[in-house]
Amino acid sequence: MTRTATGERDTVLRLDGITKIFGALVANDAISLTLHRGEILGLLGENGAGKTTLMNILFGHYVADSGTIAVEGRPLPPGDPAASLAAGIGMVHQHFTLAENLTVLDNIVLGTESLWRLSSRRDAARSRIRKLGEDYGLAVDPDVTVASLSVGERQRVEILKALYRDARILILDEPTAVLTPQESAALFETLKRFVASGLSIIFISHKLGEVLAACNRVTILRGGKLVADHDVAGVTRAELAELMVGRPIPEAKSEPRAPGAAVLRLGRLSAARGLLSLRDVDLEIRQGEVVGIAGVAGNGQSLLADVISGMQQPSHGRLELNGATLHAVTPRAMVASGVARIPEDRHAEGLIGDMTITENVVSETYRSPALSRFGLIDWRKARTRAEDIISAYEVKCPSPDVPVRLLSGGNMQKLILGRVMAEGPKLVLANQPTRGLDVGAVSYVHARLLEARSKGAAILLLSEDLDELLSLSDRIAVIYRGRLSPLRERRETTIADLGLLMAGHGFAGGEDSHAA
Amino acid sequence: MRLEPRQSRPLLLVFLLPALALLTAGVICALLVMLSGASPFQVFGLMIKGALGSQFAFLETLTRATPLIFTGLAVAVAFRAKLWNIGAEAQLYIGAVMTVVLGTGLLPLPWPALIPVLMFSAALGGALVLAVPTFLKTRFGVDEVVTTLLLNFIVLLFVSMLLEGPLKDPMGLGWPQSKKVVADAQLPKLVQGKRLHAGFVIAILAAMLVWVFDRRAALGYEMRAVGYNSKAAAFAGIPVNPVLAKTALLSGGLAGLAGWSEVSGLKGNLTLDLSPGFGYTGIVVAMLALLHPLGVVVAAIFVAAVFVGADAMSRSAGVPSYIAHVMVALSLLCMVTAIMFTRYRVRWT
Numbered sequence: 089m090t091r092t093a094t095g096e097r098d099t100v101l102r103l104d105g106i107t108k109i110f111g112a113l114v115a116n117d118a119i120s121l122t123l124h125r126g127e128i129l130g131l132l133g134e135n136g137a138g139k140t141t142l143m144n145i146l147f148g149h150y151v152a153d154s155g156t157i158a159v160e161g162r163p164l165p166p167g168d169p170a171a172s173l174a175a176g177i178g179m180v181h182q183h184f185t186l187a188e189n190l191t192v193l194d195n196i197v198l199g200t201e202s203l204w205r206l207s208s209r210r211d212a213a214r215s216r217i218r219k220l221g222e223d224y225g226l227a228v229d230p231d232v233t234v235a236s237l238s239v240g241e242r243q244r245v246e247i248l249k250a251l252y253r254d255a256r257i258l259i260l261d262e263p264t265a266v267l268t269p270q271e272s273a274a275l276f277e278t279l280k281r282f283v284a285s286g287l288s289i290i291f292i293s294h295k296l297g298e299v300l301a302a303c304n305r306v307t308i309l310r311g312g313k314l315v316a317d318h319d320v321a322g323v324t325r326a327e328l329a330e331l332m333v334g335r336p337i338p339e340a341k342s343e344p345r346a347p348g349a350a351v352l353r354l355g356r357l358s359a360a361r362g363l364l365s366l367r368d369v370d371l372e373i374r375q376g377e378v379v380g381i382a383g384v385a386g387n388g389q390s391l392l393a394d395v396i397s398g399m400q401q402p403s404h405g406r407l408e409l410n411g412a413t414l415h416a417v418t419p420r421a422m423v424a425s426g427v428a429r430i431p432e433d434r435h436a437e438g439l440i441g442d443m444t445i446t447e448n449v450v451s452e453t454y455r456s457p458a459l460s461r462f463g464l465i466d467w468r469k470a471r472t473r474a475e476d477i478i479s480a481y482e483v484k485c486p487s488p489d490v491p492v493r494l495l496s497g498g499n500m501q502k503l504i505l506g507r508v509m510a511e512g513p514k515l516v517l518a519n520q521p522t523r524g525l526d527v528g529a530v531s532y533v534h535a536r537l538l539e540a541r542s543k544g545a546a547i548l549l550l551s552e553d554l555d556e557l558l559s560l561s562d563r564i565a566v567i568y569r570g571r572l573s574p575l576r577e578r579r580e581t582t583i584a585d586l587g588l589l590m591a592g593h594g595f596a597g598g599e600d601s602h603a604a
Numbered sequence: 605m606r607l608e609p610r611q612s613r614p615l616l617l618v619f620l621l622p623a624l625a626l627l628t629a630g631v632i633c634a635l636l637v638m639l640s641g642a643s644p645f646q647v648f649g650l651m652i653k654g655a656l657g658s659q660f661a662f663l664e665t666l667t668r669a670t671p672l673i674f675t676g677l678a679v680a681v682a683f684r685a686k687l688w689n690i691g692a693e694a695q696l697y698i699g700a701v702m703t704v705v706l707g708t709g710l711l712p713l714p715w716p717a718l719i720p721v722l723m724f725s726a727a728l729g730g731a732l733v734l735a736v737p738t739f740l741k742t743r744f745g746v747d748e749v750v751t752t753l754l755l756n757f758i759v760l761l762f763v764s765m766l767l768e769g770p771l772k773d774p775m776g777l778g779w780p781q782s783k784k785v786v787a788d789a790q791l792p793k794l795v796q797g798k799r800l801h802a803g804f805v806i807a808i809l810a811a812m813l814v815w816v817f818d819r820r821a822a823l824g825y826e827m828r829a830v831g832y833n834s835k836a837a838a839f840a841g842i843p844v845n846p847v848l849a850k851t852a853l854l855s856g857g858l859a860g861l862a863g864w865s866e867v868s869g870l871k872g873n874l875t876l877d878l879s880p881g882f883g884y885t886g887i888v889v890a891m892l893a894l895l896h897p898l899g900v901v902v903a904a905i906f907v908a909a910v911f912v913g914a915d916a917m918s919r920s921a922g923v924p925s926y927i928a929h930v931m932v933a934l935s936l937l938c939m940v941t942a943i944m945f946t947r948y949r950v951r952w953t
């Protein structure tokens with residue numbers, strides 16, 4: 089590490105009194121911070137705390153209302169992304185900005201060459217990308233199209249794009265939101281190599297564990313203000329959480345409870361879609377228990393969730409709900425059987441962004457006699473229902489008549505919870521229910537899931553967050569290449585056990601068959 | 605110069621910007637008029653007088669707006685569900701064909717029975733024309749933009765064949781035209797001795813019905829949900845393909861009514877120049893109206909006024925009536941730009 093305990097550290101970036109106001113909202117309130125050479129600075133804050141606005145100002149997408157930025161002592165002209173790039177600031181966005189139909193090479197070179205050149209120096213670029221990849225452990229074949237890459241590989245391309253432009257300061261916006269725990273760990277190793285070679289990094293996140301694992305120093309934003317600036321040494325998760333949210337966060341606790349009759353029973357169920365498949369899945373979930381499904385992303389979780397939410401018809405096997413075999417597996421049949429479905433992707437599947445809160449609240453039930461007669465919807469009743477859900481589920485919004493896309497991620501998830509859980513479901517399918525949410529919203533979702541459990545609902549929780557699975561589940565199974573392991577009691581399970589299962593040990597035809 | 609998304613949309617802006625858009629379109633047109641050597645004030649004056657300046661002119665504008673309301677509604681309904689119906693022209697002609705097939709003496713009914721039967725048949729004909737591309741889209745993923753567009757030409761040739769063959773009027777002196785519909789099939793004129801007919805009233809009623817349907821009916825809600833986000837609609841249990849099929853029937857039916865209204869209300873018979881592109885202009889009308897059913901009425905009257913006014917103007921001022929096309933196109937471009945400014949603000953740096 090270039091960082092020493094005593095010596096003066098070079099300041100590579102200094103923000104001084106940055107203020108940005110949108111209408112009535114003060115997104116950034118006189119924020120000052122410094123970044124030293126060879127340092128990973130964690131920028132922590134809930135959704136809406138002002139992290140993204142601050143970084144957009146730094147990168148020249150927005151112009152600050154007041155305040156100055158200096159890179160290596162030189163002032164940075166405001167509102168000019170080209171100047172920020174030239175000053176060596178590289179940004180890796182949470183939502184990738186790659187052209188999927190172009191190759192890795194084209195994506196990286198795009199925009200770096202003069203428009204007046206007739207030929208592009210592809211060979212030179214290719215060897216430079218290879219060298220950067222080898223130096224930093226970011227190997228990606230420059231000649232494959234981006235469409236064929238995994239999410240983790242796409243992120244490497246984004247980082248290479250910044251490095252190719254000689255970035256000295258790298259900003260990573262929620263880089264682990266799309267990664268599995270394994271991929272995140274690999275990313276942290278890469279970041280350590282970067283700072284060892286003299287780069288400086290701003291790591292934006294709202295996941296406390298990651299900030300503690302990856303960063304040297306952490307800066308916390310809350311409501312647009314900078315509320316803390318700490319070395320990570322000697323700081324605990326709980327302290328960070330409290331600084332970030334502004335109040336103590338209750339940890340979700342799952343009280344032991346005797347399970348009742350079986351609600352959902354899958355018998356040798358198989359399904360296939362494209363390259364994904366489920367094979368002979370057996371599963372039983374009883375009233376008043378949480379069954380967690382662990383697994384590395386892409387092993388069939390989404391297909392399993394699609395079958396239970398009615399989006400995918402199984403090819404073989406039996407699906408029993410409340411003791412009755414279901415033949416037509418459709419979303420309506422599932423809703424009618426009392427299944428509360430929390431989808432993996434709020435924006436794509438859960439809500440219709442351009443429709444109002446009221447319209448979204450009734451999207452599963454608008455045909456019910458309570459809400460419509462003779463094919464006409466009673467919007468007054470629908471609006472009342474929306475108001476009930478808004479107050480019962482603490483959805484922050486100006487009125488039920490605003491489009492859902494204006495809500496934050498956490499409030500969107502609360503709205504979905506309200507829509508599906510308000511009627512006392514028999515089974516709750518929670519597919520990645522806390523992905524991308526901030527600490528406060530995560531604890532809210534957990535509390536609501538446990539509340540449903542205590543009212544006797546059966547809960548199927550699919551998550552890539554092992555901590556979440558272990559703290560909420562009563563029984564856990566692992567999914568690997570479309571097969572499901574037998575369920576085991578949470579108390580008899582450790583992270584190490586799950587890790588082995590997730591890598592395929594213990595599955596027929598998995599890793600262990602070579603060893604045994 | 606950069607665009608920043610707006611956090612809120614001030615109401616004043618939402619009303620001011622479209623007005624500004626039309627003004628801008630007018631200014632650009634004025635430059636073109638000057639280029640052709642005429643005075644813009646004189647030309648616009650003549651246009652306004654020609655479109656609205658007398659009872660005759662105003663009724664003529666409303667007459668021209670009638671088919672545009674129907675085709676504009678057809679397009680608006682379909683576009684809301686993201687069913688890209690570019691084939692209102694074909695649906696209009698099939699609606700007209702149904703009207704002359706059944707309305708020229710085949711059904712010996714009195715007018716209170718005959719007119720509803722003709723309306724229903726014309727709507728059914730138009731609906732079926734759009735149902736085919738929609739089936740191909742939902743079943744095989746065939747792009748409906750291509751199929752509905754190309755069907756326009758196929759249907760026009762088919763109508764041409766009918767008019768040279770089975771539908772040709774034996775008393776028509778050899779012209780490719782159908783027989784006149786019987787008196788019981790004809791719509792009454794709204795003003796004695798003028799061309800404006802009851803089809804206009806029915807068009808307004810249709811717009812109001814579509815509006816109520818869109819706001820209140822479960823199917824209207826389903827159509828909007830499918831249009832905004834078909835994946836989320838499917839997840840919530842809305843049957844996407846059946847909703848698209850019903851959208852197609854409604855949209856095609858409305859376009860079919862345009863054909864019926866032109867034949868029964870105005871022309872009396874079917875010729876190949878029944879529609880000077882009402883189906884295509886319907887797209888412009890729907891877009892200018894931001895796909896709002898009541899907005900369609902206003903936009904259709906505006907577009908009709910531009911065309912009628914330009915016709916009258918070109919007779920006396922010598923500026924080609926093509927200026928109408930330029931003006932409508934510019935209005936659309938300016939309107940689209942104005943909509944963008946209601947969502948984004950410009951930052952000068």
